[in-house]
Amino acid sequence: MTSNDLVVVLPGITGSTLGIRGDDGSPASENLIWAPSAGAVWKLLTGGSSILRQALPEGIGDGHPGDGVEPVALMPDVHVIPGIWTPIRGYDVLLASLEQQGYRRGTGGKPATLIPFAYDWRLSNRYNGERLKAVVEPALEQLRAQGGAYADAEVVFVCHSMGGLVARWYVERCGGAEVTRTLITLGTPWRGATDALEQLVNGVRKGIGPLSIDLTAFSRSLPSLFQLLPEFACIADPGAEGGYAKTTEVSLPNVSTAMVADAMAFHTDLQAAEAARPGSRAAHLVVGVRQPTATTVQIAGGHVTTYRGFGADDDLGDGTVPLTGAVGLGESLDTNLAVRVPEQHANLQCNQTVLDQVQEILSARPLRRRELTDTSVRAVVPDLVTAQEGLGVAFDLEPDVAGVDPSGKAVTVTVRAADGRVLATAAPSVVDGHGEASFAGLPPGTHTVTIAGSAPSSTVRPVTSTTLVWPDGVVG
CATH class of the missing domain: 3.40.50.1820 (Alpha/Beta hydrolase fold, catalytic domain)
Structure with missing residues (x-):
């Protein structure tokens, strides 16, 4: 073609x-x-x-x-x-x-x-x-x-x-x-x-x-x-x-x-x-x-x-x-x-x-x-939140292809605005393959949330979700 x-x-x-x-x-x-x-x-x-x-x-x-x-x-x-x-x-x-x-x-x-x-x-x-x-x-x-x-x-x-x-x-x-x-x-x-x-x-x-x-x-x-x-x-x-x-x-x-x-x-x-x-x-x-x-x-x-x-x-x-x-x-x-x-x-x-x-x-x-790296991320990110309640993100890392427990792997959760600006990051601990991050004070708007390995050589595959932060008390 x-x-x-x-x-x-x-x-x-x-x-x-x-x-x-x-x-x-x-x-x-x-x-x-x-x-x-x-x-x-x-x-x-x-x-x-x-x-x-x-x-x-x-x-x-x-x-x-x-x-x-x-x-x-x-x-x-x-x-x-x-x-x-x-x-x-x-x-x-x-x-x-x-x-x-x-x-x-x-x-x-x-x-x-x-x-x-x-x-x-x-x-x-x-x-x-x-x-x-x-x-x-x-x-x-x-x-x-x-x-x-x-x-x-x-x-x-x-x-x-x-x-x-x-x-x-x-x-x-x-x-x-x-x-x-x-x-x-x-x-x-x-x-x-x-x-x-x-x-x-x-x-x-x-x-x-x-x-x-x-x-x-x-x-x-x-x-x-x-x-x-x-x-x-x-x-x-x-x-x-x-x-x-x-x-x-x-x-x-x-x-x-x-x-x-x-x-x-x-x-x-x-x-x-x-x-x-x-x-x-x-x-x-x-x-x-x-x-x-x-x-x-x-x-x-x-x-x-x-x-x-x-x-x-x-x-x-x-x-x-x-x-x-x-x-x-x-x-x-x-x-x-x-x-x-x-x-x-x-x-x-x-x-x-x-x-x-x-x-x-x-x-x-x-x-x-x-190259497909060997640790998959399963992400749960809400569609909608208000600025007051903040954004909560949960994820699980699967064992890698060798069956190695992913606990302890360095992971970064990054929130970006629609124009690509980084609004916030977090580096949550991963325990028993599970991690959570919360973000307060995010500005209203459309944001992407990416969960990825912290280092360029990381074996964690990034996953991206989209969320809408709505201003408190605003309708229309």
Whole structure:
């Protein structure tokens, strides 16, 4: 592959900004209703005109609600907005990496070789797969029309999280296989994720200090969130084969049975199409590993309780997508289709090892390989805190490849602002493989938290999470 191909980047759920065309005819880009805005994140979430207060019409299926909402752009990297699924980390780093490789957006009359594909993440992945077709195929025709090295250009998809489901639907169900060279997915829930089940049944409520957000009605109206439900058997049921049932084999409380059935049909239709097409195995799966991740559930009293493994077997994952959900195509968990990177779900598209892997796939030649060191970090960092309560970070270090106890290893926890400035550091002690750090007095804003070895030669693999510190007493 070369930069003569057309690379299309798809973000995950909530990873596209949304706008609405104005009554005066102004474009959606001038009337943003889901986008980062300094000092206005809480208003974005809770204000009277917040999109999160607007549940989609019942029975919307694969349609559009006709509310004038349009996708505008991919989320920038320097902001985070809490909400359903996981905090948003933007896509500037990924796009910049691709541009450095020679891919270009369409400017100066030249056809694009790089398209950031924003989509309305509220809607069905089937709907967005059809819309992807309407954008990609004309762009590819323009590129091929240049002739020469571009005459045989094909499409390469680089997809984070749910974006991989959109691209897969286009490739397998909308004729995209004929023009697609390969599909690269970063943390895509090929078989769904248990977090979606917990959120839909229990409701989605975010709380920081005295403030709270209830996104339950909105989330339960989204076809997209239902299509993130786990396809694999993950619901504890002594009467089921193997002790676990699928979502369609039990009655899920509080949610639409029809939407659950339709979501499972989405997965089975995709799997059937991929099984029937040998070329579907050209996909590259980059998956996050070694992070504490909800994998199975127990339902009692209309409530879901999550567990990290199947009994004593803890496959872990990226903190959002369990390994069982991250691996598709009927492959075993040790499939050679997957590249495993110890990282959190929301940071995969910014992880340098992942960016190196994407570059190597695109260039089809060996690049600088970063040696995987031998001690993995499992991190737990809250999505939201208030400035008054401070930020608490907990982590565990696994024994290294030789089984050596990691206790006593030097670890540094670093908190950085959105612009990269170091705000605080801590060097907690590691006892029985566990460490904790707390930070008081952090300024309000979006911050990244990195847990890594203290020395350049350290064998501890760094892991990065994102958190939002909200100013005390401020709403909107």
